[in-house]
Amino acid sequence: MSKNEKEEAIKNIIEDIAGCKPCRELPDVGNIPVFPRGNPLAAAMLVGEGPGEQEERQQKPFVGAAGKLLTETLTNMGYDVNRDFYITNIVKYRSYKALPGSRKKNKPPTIRQINVEHDFLEREIAAVKPKLITALGAKASQWFLGKDFKLTKERGKFYNWHGITILPTFHPAAVIRAKAVGEEERIREFRDDLGKIREVIKPSIAA
Numbered sequence: 001m002s003k004n005e006k007e008e009a010i011k012n013i014i015e016d017i018a019g020c021k022p023c024r025e026l027p028d029v030g031n032i033p034v035f036p037r038g039n040p041l042a043a044a045m046l047v048g049e050g051p052g053e054q055e056e057r058q059q060k061p062f063v064g065a066a067g068k069l070l071t072e073t074l075t076n077m078g079y080d081v082n083r084d085f086y087i088t089n090i091v092k093y094r095s096y097k098a099l100p101g102s103r104k105k106n107k108p109p110t111i112r113q114i115n116v117e118h119d120f121l122e123r124e125i126a127a128v129k130p131k132l133i134t135a136l137g138a139k140a141s142q143w144f145l146g147k148d149f150k151l152t153k154e155r156g157k158f159y160n161w162h163g164i165t166i167l168p169t170f171h172p173a174a175v176i177r178a179k180a181v182g183e184e185e186r187i188r189e190f191r192d193d194l195g196k197i198r199e200v201i202k203p204s205i206a207a
Ligand code: URA
Pocket: 048, 049, 050, 051, 052, 055, 060, 061, 062, 063, 064, 066, 067, 089, 173
């Protein structure tokens, strides 16, 4: 695909995400689409599970606390996150559990939601054609590597998925939770895993 074709393909996907009626009709799923961000021409993709509250508010992935940690970690390695990566999630609508009042708690997307939405991610990957996809967290890793994939044991290595290199690592939100209970090694492991991106794609700032 040429540069224009890639950009056009992503534009069409974004329109389809915005207009997806079945996506909003599922129980416990928000009705505000969260669109991909970053560079459709990048050689690397970051794929998370699904948007949270902040992402829904700004309609962009990884802009809350987890996104801040992810961005800081990659920026410290010399990456310009919005230029060097195309950033998206498995699902584009927020999955939540309703709490008393009008509060909502994020919850992982159900298989049903993933089945309704997975076509978007497949189309994004086909358009971007990245060399490397970093899968953030167990759900995203299992989407690529199968439901038996064990993140804790098998993360931080390269896997092949239809000719694309997959690098599974912790979800940054899990790193924040681990840090809060004194599990400092998790942040080091997360940094080490993300450091492996450099073996495939060099940071544009440091290059
Ligand atoms: N967690 C995700 O998986 N994706 C986001 O965009 C934000 C938090």
